[in-house]
Amino acid sequence: MATKAKTKVNPPIKMQAEVTGQGAPLVLVPGGLTGWISWEPYVERFSTSRKVIRVQLLNVQWGLEDKQLPPKYSVKMESRALAETLGELRLEKPIDIVAWSFGALVTLDYALDHPDSIRTMTLIEPPAFWVLRATAGLDAEAQQQAATLRKLHGDITEEQLELFALTVGLCPPQQPCRQLPQWPLWLTYRRSLRNSPAILEHEDDVGRLHGFNHPVLLVKGTGSAKFLHQIIDEMAEQFPDAKVVEMPAGHAPHIVSKERFLEQLAIFQSSAQ
Numbered sequence: 324m325a326t327k328a329k330t331k332v333n334p335p336i337k338m339q340a341e342v343t344g345q346g347a348p349l350v351l352v353p354g355g356l357t358g359w360i361s362w363e364p365y366v367e368r369f370s371t372s373r374k375v376i377r378v379q380l381l382n383v384q385w386g387l388e389d390k391q392l393p394p395k396y397s398v399k400m401e402s403r404a405l406a407e408t409l410g411e412l413r414l415e416k417p418i419d420i421v422a423w424s425f426g427a428l429v430t431l432d433y434a435l436d437h438p439d440s441i442r443t444m445t446l447i448e449p450p451a452f453w454v455l456r457a458t459a460g461l462d463a464e465a466q467q468q469a470a471t472l473r474k475l476h477g478d479i480t481e482e483q484l485e486l487f488a489l490t491v492g493l494c495p496p497q498q499p500c501r502q503l504p505q506w507p508l509w510l511t512y513r514r515s516l517r518n519s520p521a522i523l524e525h526e527d528d529v530g531r532l533h534g535f536n537h538p539v540l541l542v543k544g545t546g547s548a549k550f551l552h553q554i555i556d557e558m559a560e561q562f563p564d565a566k567v568v569e570m571p572a573g574h575a576p577h578i579v580s581k582e583r584f585l586e587q588l589a590i591f592q593s594s595a596q
Contacts, residue, residue, distance in 0.1 A: 427448065465550040542584070551574070570587075
Protein backbone atom coordinates (compact mmCIF):
# COMPACT_ATOMS: atom_id res chain seq x y z
CA MET A 324 0.00 0.00 0.00
CA ALA A 325 1.41 3.36 -1.07
CA THR A 326 2.21 5.86 1.65
CA LYS A 327 1.13 9.43 1.06
CA ALA A 328 3.91 11.95 1.21
CA LYS A 329 3.55 14.44 4.03
CA THR A 330 3.03 18.03 3.00
CA LYS A 331 5.43 20.39 4.70
CA VAL A 332 3.59 23.26 6.37
CA ASN A 333 5.63 26.38 6.94
CA PRO A 334 5.10 28.11 10.30
CA PRO A 335 3.17 31.39 10.13
CA ILE A 336 5.22 34.53 9.71
CA LYS A 337 5.23 36.80 12.77
CA MET A 338 6.56 40.26 13.48
CA GLN A 339 9.18 40.91 16.09
CA ALA A 340 7.58 42.44 19.19
CA GLU A 341 8.65 44.16 22.39
CA VAL A 342 6.29 44.31 25.39
CA THR A 343 6.74 46.88 28.18
CA GLY A 344 4.59 47.82 31.17
CA GLN A 345 1.28 46.62 32.57
CA GLY A 346 -2.33 47.59 31.98
CA ALA A 347 -4.69 47.88 29.05
CA PRO A 348 -2.83 47.02 25.82
CA LEU A 349 -1.59 49.75 23.50
CA VAL A 350 -0.12 48.53 20.20
CA LEU A 351 2.35 50.75 18.34
CA VAL A 352 2.95 49.99 14.66
CA PRO A 353 5.80 51.99 13.09
CA GLY A 354 6.49 53.59 9.75
CA GLY A 355 8.01 51.62 6.91
CA LEU A 356 11.43 53.28 6.78
CA THR A 357 13.05 53.21 10.24
CA GLY A 358 10.58 50.85 11.88
CA TRP A 359 10.02 50.52 15.58
CA ILE A 360 12.79 52.87 16.71
CA SER A 361 10.41 55.70 15.74
CA TRP A 362 8.26 54.77 18.75
CA GLU A 363 11.15 54.54 21.24
CA PRO A 364 10.61 58.04 22.71
CA TYR A 365 7.02 57.12 23.60
CA VAL A 366 7.43 53.72 25.24
CA GLU A 367 8.56 54.94 28.68
CA ARG A 368 5.75 57.48 28.83
CA PHE A 369 3.00 55.09 27.73
CA SER A 370 4.23 52.12 29.78
CA THR A 371 3.70 53.89 33.11
CA SER A 372 0.01 52.99 32.82
CA ARG A 373 -0.32 50.67 29.79
CA LYS A 374 1.01 47.41 28.44
CA VAL A 375 2.85 48.75 25.38
CA ILE A 376 3.48 46.46 22.43
CA ARG A 377 5.92 47.68 19.77
CA VAL A 378 6.11 45.61 16.63
CA GLN A 379 8.64 45.60 13.81
CA LEU A 380 7.39 45.55 10.24
CA LEU A 381 8.68 42.66 8.14
CA ASN A 382 9.98 44.95 5.40
CA VAL A 383 12.13 46.84 7.92
CA GLN A 384 13.49 43.67 9.51
CA TRP A 385 14.34 42.15 6.15
CA GLY A 386 15.74 45.45 4.86
CA LEU A 387 18.15 45.66 7.81
CA GLU A 388 19.18 42.07 7.12
CA ASP A 389 19.54 42.99 3.43
CA LYS A 390 17.14 40.21 2.46
CA GLN A 391 15.04 40.58 -0.64
CA LEU A 392 11.29 40.59 0.03
CA PRO A 393 9.64 37.28 -0.88
CA PRO A 394 7.96 37.10 -4.32
CA LYS A 395 4.47 37.15 -2.78
CA TYR A 396 5.22 39.95 -0.33
CA SER A 397 2.20 42.20 0.23
CA VAL A 398 0.39 44.43 2.68
CA LYS A 399 -1.73 41.38 3.52
CA MET A 400 1.41 39.43 4.44
CA GLU A 401 2.33 42.19 6.88
CA SER A 402 -1.16 42.39 8.38
CA ARG A 403 -1.34 38.62 8.81
CA ALA A 404 2.05 38.69 10.52
CA LEU A 405 0.70 41.39 12.84
CA ALA A 406 -2.34 39.22 13.57
CA GLU A 407 -0.13 36.21 14.35
CA THR A 408 2.03 38.26 16.71
CA LEU A 409 -0.87 39.83 18.59
CA GLY A 410 -2.65 36.48 18.77
CA GLU A 411 0.40 34.80 20.26
CA LEU A 412 0.65 37.52 22.92
CA ARG A 413 -2.94 36.76 24.04
CA LEU A 414 -3.68 40.39 24.81
CA GLU A 415 -6.70 41.57 26.68
CA LYS A 416 -9.09 42.73 23.97
CA PRO A 417 -10.21 45.02 22.50
CA ILE A 418 -7.00 47.00 21.99
CA ASP A 419 -6.01 50.57 21.21
CA ILE A 420 -3.72 50.60 18.18
CA VAL A 421 -1.66 53.53 16.90
CA ALA A 422 0.18 53.38 13.59
CA TRP A 423 2.21 55.56 11.26
CA SER A 424 2.66 55.68 7.48
CA PHE A 425 3.13 52.21 5.93
CA GLY A 426 2.42 50.74 9.36
CA ALA A 427 -0.90 52.60 9.31
CA LEU A 428 -1.78 50.96 5.98
CA VAL A 429 -0.92 47.54 7.44
CA THR A 430 -2.90 48.34 10.59
CA LEU A 431 -5.93 49.40 8.57
CA ASP A 432 -5.93 46.04 6.80
CA TYR A 433 -5.50 44.19 10.11
CA ALA A 434 -8.33 46.15 11.74
CA LEU A 435 -10.73 45.59 8.84
CA ASP A 436 -9.99 41.86 9.03
CA HIS A 437 -10.30 41.77 12.85
CA PRO A 438 -12.71 44.56 13.85
CA ASP A 439 -13.69 42.87 17.10
CA SER A 440 -10.11 43.13 18.33
CA ILE A 441 -10.11 46.95 18.13
CA ARG A 442 -11.27 49.49 20.72
CA THR A 443 -9.76 52.55 18.99
CA MET A 444 -7.53 53.01 15.96
CA THR A 445 -5.22 55.95 15.28
CA LEU A 446 -3.74 56.22 11.79
CA ILE A 447 -1.02 58.76 11.01
CA GLU A 448 -0.80 59.53 7.28
CA PRO A 449 -1.51 56.07 5.82
CA PRO A 450 -0.52 55.73 2.12
CA ALA A 451 -3.81 53.99 1.26
CA PHE A 452 -3.82 54.71 -2.46
CA TRP A 453 -6.55 52.10 -2.85
CA VAL A 454 -9.03 54.43 -1.12
CA LEU A 455 -8.48 57.11 -3.75
CA ARG A 456 -8.76 54.58 -6.58
CA ALA A 457 -11.97 53.14 -5.14
CA THR A 458 -13.57 56.57 -4.80
CA ALA A 459 -12.29 58.04 -8.09
CA GLY A 460 -10.13 60.47 -6.13
CA LEU A 461 -6.76 59.53 -7.64
CA ASP A 462 -6.08 62.75 -9.54
CA ALA A 463 -3.21 63.41 -11.95
CA GLU A 464 -0.88 64.68 -9.23
CA ALA A 465 -1.50 61.65 -7.02
CA GLN A 466 -0.94 59.35 -10.00
CA GLN A 467 2.38 61.04 -10.67
CA GLN A 468 3.46 60.64 -7.05
CA ALA A 469 2.42 56.98 -7.15
CA ALA A 470 4.54 56.54 -10.27
CA THR A 471 7.49 58.10 -8.45
CA LEU A 472 7.15 55.71 -5.51
CA ARG A 473 6.89 52.75 -7.89
CA LYS A 474 10.49 53.47 -8.94
CA LEU A 475 11.75 52.44 -5.50
CA HIS A 476 13.11 48.92 -5.84
CA GLY A 477 16.37 47.00 -5.89
CA ASP A 478 19.18 48.14 -3.61
CA ILE A 479 17.62 51.58 -2.93
CA THR A 480 20.20 54.23 -3.70
CA GLU A 481 20.73 57.51 -1.91
CA GLU A 482 18.96 59.20 -4.81
CA GLN A 483 15.93 56.92 -4.39
CA LEU A 484 15.87 57.56 -0.65
CA GLU A 485 15.94 61.30 -1.24
CA LEU A 486 13.16 60.97 -3.82
CA PHE A 487 11.02 59.12 -1.29
CA ALA A 488 11.61 61.68 1.46
CA LEU A 489 10.70 64.54 -0.87
CA THR A 490 7.62 62.79 -2.27
CA VAL A 491 5.99 62.04 1.10
CA GLY A 492 7.03 65.29 2.78
CA LEU A 493 9.69 64.11 5.23
CA CYS A 494 11.99 66.93 4.12
CA PRO A 495 10.98 70.50 5.00
CA PRO A 496 10.66 72.89 2.03
CA GLN A 497 13.90 74.51 0.89
CA GLN A 498 15.99 72.27 3.15
CA PRO A 499 18.14 69.63 1.42
CA CYS A 500 17.29 66.14 2.67
CA ARG A 501 20.92 65.12 2.94
CA GLN A 502 21.63 67.95 5.38
CA LEU A 503 18.98 66.81 7.85
CA PRO A 504 20.27 65.20 11.08
CA GLN A 505 18.04 62.18 10.34
CA TRP A 506 19.70 61.50 6.98
CA PRO A 507 22.41 59.06 8.22
CA LEU A 508 19.74 57.03 10.03
CA TRP A 509 17.48 57.00 6.96
CA LEU A 510 20.44 55.86 4.90
CA THR A 511 21.00 52.88 7.20
CA TYR A 512 17.35 51.85 6.78
CA ARG A 513 16.96 52.68 3.08
CA ARG A 514 16.43 49.05 1.99
CA SER A 515 13.13 49.06 3.90
CA LEU A 516 11.73 51.01 0.94
CA ARG A 517 11.69 47.88 -1.20
CA ASN A 518 8.09 47.55 -0.02
CA SER A 519 6.89 50.47 -2.18
CA PRO A 520 5.36 48.39 -5.03
CA ALA A 521 3.27 46.43 -2.49
CA ILE A 522 1.82 49.68 -1.16
CA LEU A 523 0.68 50.70 -4.62
CA GLU A 524 -0.67 47.29 -5.57
CA HIS A 525 -2.82 46.83 -2.46
CA GLU A 526 -6.58 46.87 -3.08
CA ASP A 527 -9.61 46.77 -0.80
CA ASP A 528 -13.30 47.59 -0.64
CA VAL A 529 -14.54 50.91 0.80
CA GLY A 530 -17.59 49.01 2.04
CA ARG A 531 -15.33 47.60 4.72
CA LEU A 532 -14.67 51.15 5.95
CA HIS A 533 -18.42 51.78 6.19
CA GLY A 534 -18.79 48.72 8.39
CA PHE A 535 -15.99 49.58 10.83
CA ASN A 536 -17.90 50.78 13.88
CA HIS A 537 -15.06 51.80 16.16
CA PRO A 538 -13.57 55.25 16.80
CA VAL A 539 -10.84 56.27 14.37
CA LEU A 540 -8.41 59.18 14.76
CA LEU A 541 -6.79 60.31 11.49
CA VAL A 542 -3.69 62.48 11.81
CA LYS A 543 -2.36 64.82 9.10
CA GLY A 544 0.99 66.55 9.01
CA THR A 545 1.02 70.10 7.69
CA GLY A 546 3.33 70.21 4.69
CA SER A 547 3.26 66.50 3.85
CA ALA A 548 2.23 65.11 0.47
CA LYS A 549 -1.11 66.25 -0.95
CA PHE A 550 -2.14 62.67 -1.71
CA LEU A 551 -1.75 61.70 1.96
CA HIS A 552 -4.14 64.49 2.97
CA GLN A 553 -6.57 63.43 0.23
CA ILE A 554 -6.51 59.88 1.54
CA ILE A 555 -7.26 61.03 5.08
CA ASP A 556 -10.09 63.30 3.95
CA GLU A 557 -11.66 60.48 1.96
CA MET A 558 -11.29 57.99 4.79
CA ALA A 559 -12.94 60.46 7.16
CA GLU A 560 -15.96 60.47 4.82
CA GLN A 561 -16.12 56.68 4.67
CA PHE A 562 -15.65 55.70 8.34
CA PRO A 563 -18.81 55.96 10.51
CA ASP A 564 -16.87 57.40 13.47
CA ALA A 565 -13.75 59.33 12.47
CA LYS A 566 -12.02 62.46 13.70
CA VAL A 567 -9.28 64.33 11.79
CA VAL A 568 -6.56 66.41 13.42
CA GLU A 569 -3.70 68.27 11.71
CA MET A 570 -0.44 69.44 13.19
CA PRO A 571 3.10 70.34 12.09
CA ALA A 572 5.19 69.12 10.42
CA GLY A 573 5.33 67.09 7.25
CA HIS A 574 4.99 63.33 7.20
CA ALA A 575 6.05 62.90 10.84
CA PRO A 576 3.57 65.05 12.82
CA HIS A 577 3.61 62.80 15.89
CA ILE A 578 7.39 63.21 16.13
CA VAL A 579 7.71 66.91 15.31
CA SER A 580 4.59 67.90 17.29
CA LYS A 581 5.02 65.26 19.99
CA GLU A 582 3.25 66.98 22.89
CA ARG A 583 0.28 68.06 20.80
CA PHE A 584 -0.02 64.58 19.35
CA LEU A 585 0.04 62.99 22.80
CA GLU A 586 -2.60 65.44 24.01
CA GLN A 587 -4.89 64.72 21.07
CA LEU A 588 -4.35 60.97 21.40
CA ALA A 589 -5.19 61.03 25.11
CA ILE A 590 -8.39 63.01 24.49
CA PHE A 591 -9.43 60.66 21.70
CA GLN A 592 -8.77 57.44 23.56
CA SER A 593 -10.34 58.61 26.82
CA SER A 594 -13.52 59.69 25.02
CA ALA A 595 -14.01 56.31 23.32
CA GLN A 596 -16.89 54.27 24.61
